[in-house]
Amino acid sequence: MDNISLPTLAPNRQTRQHGAQRIALVGNPNSGKTAVFNQLTGLRAKSSNFPGTTLECRSAEMEGPAGPITLLDLPGLYSLEGGETEEELAASIIKGHHPGTSRPDAVVAVLDATNLPRQLYLASQVRELGLPMVICVTQMDLARAQGIEILKETLAQELGAPVVLTSARTGEGMALLENEIARLASTPAQKEQYEPFAQELACRVATCAGCTSCPTARRHQWAADVGAKAASGPAAAPSVWADRADHVLTHPMWGVLGFAVIMAGLFVSLFVLAKPPMDWINAACGWVGEQAKNHLQDGDFNDFISSGVITGVGSVLVFLPQICILFFMLSLLEDTGYLARAAFVMDRLMRKVGLPGRAFVPMLSAHACAIPAIMATRALPNRRDRLITILIIPLLTCSARLPVYAMVAALLFHNRPELGGLVFAGAYGLGIVAALGMAFLFRHTLLKGTPRELLIELPSYKVPSLRSALLTTWDRGLVFLKQAGTIILLISVILWSAKTYPKMPESQVAQSLTQTEAAKMAELGLQSAEPGLDAQKQKELGDAKDAITAPHRFRHAVLGRIGHAVQPAFAPLGFDEKISVGVLASFAAREVVVSTLGIVTGVGEGAERQDLFKALAAEKRADGTPLFTTATCLSLLVFFVLAMQCLPTQAITRRETGSWKWAAFQLGYMSVLAWTSAFVVYHIALWLGGGA
Amino acid sequence: MSNQTSKSFFTLSHLPTGVRAVVKHVGSDLLDLERLKVMGLCEGQTVRVLRGGDRLIVCSCGTRIGMSRHLAEQITVEPVSEPVEGAR
Numbered sequence: 001m002d003n004i005s006l007p008t009l010a011p012n013r014q015t016r017q018h019g020a021q022r023i024a025l026v027g028n029p030n031s032g033k034t035a036v037f038n039q040l041t042g043l044r045a046k047s048s049n050f051p052g053t054t055l056e057c058r059s060a061e062m063e064g065p066a067g068p069i070t071l072l073d074l075p076g077l078y079s080l081e082g083g084e085t086e087e088e089l090a091a092s093i094i095k096g097h098h099p100g101t102s103r104p105d106a107v108v109a110v111l112d113a114t115n116l117p118r119q120l121y122l123a124s125q126v127r128e129l130g131l132p133m134v135i136c137v138t139q140m141d142l143a144r145a146q147g148i149e150i151l152k153e154t155l156a157q158e159l160g161a162p163v164v165l166t167s168a169r170t171g172e173g174m175a176l177l178e179n180e181i182a183r184l185a186s187t188p189a190q191k192e193q194y195e196p197f198a199q200e201l202a203c204r205v206a207t208c209a210g211c212t213s214c215p216t217a218r219r220h221q222w223a224a225d226v227g228a229k230a231a232s233g234p235a236a237a238p239s240v241w242a243d244r245a246d247h248v249l250t251h252p253m254w255g256v257l258g259f260a261v262i263m264a265g266l267f268v269s270l271f272v273l274a275k276p277p278m279d280w281i282n283a284a285c286g287w288v289g290e291q292a293k294n295h296l297q298d299g300d301f302n303d304f305i306s307s308g309v310i311t312g313v314g315s316v317l318v319f320l321p322q323i324c325i326l327f328f329m330l331s332l333l334e335d336t337g338y339l340a341r342a343a344f345v346m347d348r349l350m351r352k353v354g355l356p357g358r359a360f361v362p363m364l365s366a367h368a369c370a371i372p373a374i375m376a377t378r379a380l381p382n383r384r385d386r387l388i389t390i391l392i393i394p395l396l397t398c399s400a401r402l403p404v405y406a407m408v409a410a411l412l413f414h415n416r417p418e419l420g421g422l423v424f425a426g427a428y429g430l431g432i433v434a435a436l437g438m439a440f441l442f443r444h445t446l447l448k449g450t451p452r453e454l455l456i457e458l459p460s461y462k463v464p465s466l467r468s469a470l471l472t473t474w475d476r477g478l479v480f481l482k483q484a485g486t487i488i489l490l491i492s493v494i495l496w497s498a499k500t501y502p503k504m505p506e507s508q509v510a511q512s513l514t515q516t517e518a519a520k521m522a523e524l525g526l527q528s529a530e531p532g533l534d535a536q537k538q539k540e541l542g543d544a545k546d547a548i549t550a551p552h553r554f555r556h557a558v559l560g561r562i563g564h565a566v567q568p569a570f571a572p573l574g575f576d577e578k579i580s581v582g583v584l585a586s587f588a589a590r591e592v593v594v595s596t597l598g599i600v601t602g603v604g605e606g607a608e609r610q611d612l613f614k615a616l617a618a619e620k621r622a623d624g625t626p627l628f629t630t631a632t633c634l635s636l637l638v639f640f641v642l643a644m645q646c647l648p649t650q651a652i653t654r655r656e657t658g659s660w661k662w663a664a665f666q667l668g669y670m671s672v673l674a675w676t677s678a679f680v681v682y683h684i685a686l687w688l689g690g691g692a
Numbered sequence: 693m694s695n696q697t698s699k700s701f702f703t704l705s706h707l708p709t710g711v712r713a714v715v716k717h718v719g720s721d722l723l724d725l726e727r728l729k730v731m732g733l734c735e736g737q738t739v740r741v742l743r744g745g746d747r748l749i750v751c752s753c754g755t756r757i758g759m760s761r762h763l764a765e766q767i768t769v770e771p772v773s774e775p776v777e778g779a780r
Contacts, residue, residue, distance in 0.1 A: 079726070115753070117753060118755055216729040220732060221736065242756075246742065250743060250747075252745065252746070347747060347760070348746060348747060453763045454747060455727055455728065455759050456757070456759075458749065458755075
């Protein structure tokens with residue numbers, strides 16, 4: 001075949017006096033671009049949003065010969081024309097059309113060596129832009145294993161740019177690539193304006209359907225010809241193994257079954273592996289809190305640090321292991337090529353409620369924590385599909401609900417703990433049904449339309465890169481920690497203040513005690529006056545006194561007063577003032593209800609769980625009837641399954657949707673759903689005799 | 693066959709598994725038309741169905757692509773008996 005010339009030099013040239021300072025990595029999805037970026041940048045990479053968007057941009061500073069170079073990892077794209085949200089954004093940045101983002105000075109085009117013709121389509125379009133360019137042919141280890149060799153001189157000649165053969169997995173060629181990047185950065189580049197091959201192709205593809213000279217087809221043909229010239233070896237990769245794997249993993253029945261087994265394995269290992277580090281974090285936060293309490297002078301500042309800041313941040317930090325392990329395992333799965341198959345098999349089921357198959361993985365992640373799940377919706381290219389998924393994710397049972405379910409299970413079945421599993425199964429089931437139901441409703445009302453037709457690349461199966469998975473985990477963990485360090489800390493401070501202020505004067509505390517409480521206080525006072533008591537006993541007596549006065553102090557504080565004011569709104573659900581206060585306190589973080597109920601019932605904030613559950617089971621209403629009847633327990637359970645009681649999730653919803661409007665809507669619709677469902681369940685349970 | 697547009701033309705959804713075919717026409721009223729084309733499902737390209745059914749897997753430009761039957765119904769193909777360079 002003759003030399004195929006795609007771009008031809010036009011006479012006009014623009015010259016830049018300095019070398020490239022912003023260099024973008026461009027490539028097809030699944031081309032191995034991010035692995036190359038990770039190999040080049042390691043822990044230096046930072047995640048932020050592209051200006052004016054909620055789409056994530058990863059960038060890193062590298063040392064160049066003439067100062068720092070910023071390396072950008074742009075979202076994968078197939079073409080510079082059209083495409084989904086992320087692809088459109090990447091194309092507009094490369095073309096210099098994205099407001100607020102300057103055009104890269106140079107480009108590293110990453111091409112997958114195992115499928116060169118396919119990758120050349122985009123490379124040809126990027127080449128036409130005239131930006132200084134280096135071609136990075138990656139996955140060379142896999143290509144050689146398949147008998148494919150790349151003729152780099154031929155490829156360099158065809159594209160008019162230097163070619164480096166690399167493998168992010170083995171590190172092959174990475175030093176050469178760094179040299180080429182340094183060369184781009186040090187050479188005052190001539191910006192070459194190429195013959196506008198693209199203009200020739202400018203006729204809309206839609207208008208030339210059926211014409212064999214369709215520009216897209218011609219570009220594909222060019223790519224196939226150049227690919228055939230530049231790659232020697234078998235045209236087709238041996239795919240018997242992949243065919244067999246796909247035969248099972250994409251089968252309508254076996255594929256779903258395989259998906260269920262893989263995801264069950266993932267979640268079991270997630271909970272098992274995360275438990276020890278979660279226990280360590282809990283213990284460490286407890287120890288730090290205790291140290292602060294012992295070493296700081298008694299008073300509000302002591303309480304603020306030990307109970308407000310350390311407990312508040314610790315209660316969120318404890319989920320860090322789950323988040324890291326989840327992202328590590330999802331990253332490994334994605335790298336193997338399996339996640340695309342999972343989206344393929346789940347598409348049929350998900351489409352029935354108006355969601356694409358890809359929405360399933362974030363929904364599954366939500367069973368660990370809604371925060372990483374909402375972050376994982378970035379894989380959904382269509383904005384409406386993504387919005388619906390973000391809106392319904394908090395309905396799925398996250399780990400923070402488990403202490404509440406454990407409490408309700410203990411209250412409902414304190415004599416038959418073996419039945420407690422029913423509470424958990426029912427709550428998980430209710431969350432899933434509610435999420436799917438709301439997705440269906442949103443799809444047919446607020447966010448009308450049909451989900452995008454399934455059209456997904458199923459990448460080659462490969463051994464996952466541990467390094468890439470670890471870097472992704474590091475990156476996700478940092479994003480989460482930033483949240484914990486900022487907004488969650490703020491929430492903890494606000495919640496502590498609302499629980500503490502205004503303070504009840506000591507004289508008023510004594511007046512507010514009931515006769516029984518006053519008698520108990522007097523008895524404790526006598527005991528603590530006994531001579532020879534050790535410090536431990538004194539502390540225990542002090543804690544017992546605090547537990548008696550705590551409910552009264554709490555009711556005097558802002559949160560208690562608001563709880564009292566809103567109690568009539570919760571009365572139809574069977575909640576008395578104590579439960580209402582607990583519910584209100586848990587609007588920031590649902591697990592807080594357990595400790596708050598400990599305070600308002602006078603058992604103590606840090607009481608052992610079993611002691612607390614026993615005390616709650618014995619609680620009475622003002623009229624002397626039992627408080628936690630079957631009807632009240634079921635109502636409370638339903639409310640906690642469906643209510644949006646997690647401010648950090650709200651903050652993430654705002655960040656990912658770019659607006660408080662959606663976060664407010666999420667809070668609103670979930671609160672209405674929770675209240676209505678709890679009301680219905682409470683009254684059905686009463687009607688069935690569950691009021692005793 | 694109602695979806696057989698002429699004697700030797702099929703819609704991709706009706707192409708038997710394993711048979712190679714050349715894309716002759718891609719429906720022009722589709723939101724996903726451009727994506728189909730840049731992913732290699734455009735006129736003149738060779739495709740092969742690896743899995744049929746409600747959700748298909750086709751091989752085009754050396755890549756496996758999962759697609760809905762609805763999309764596959766919009767693509768007209770002509771089977772080829774000779775192995776075609778570039779189709780995998």
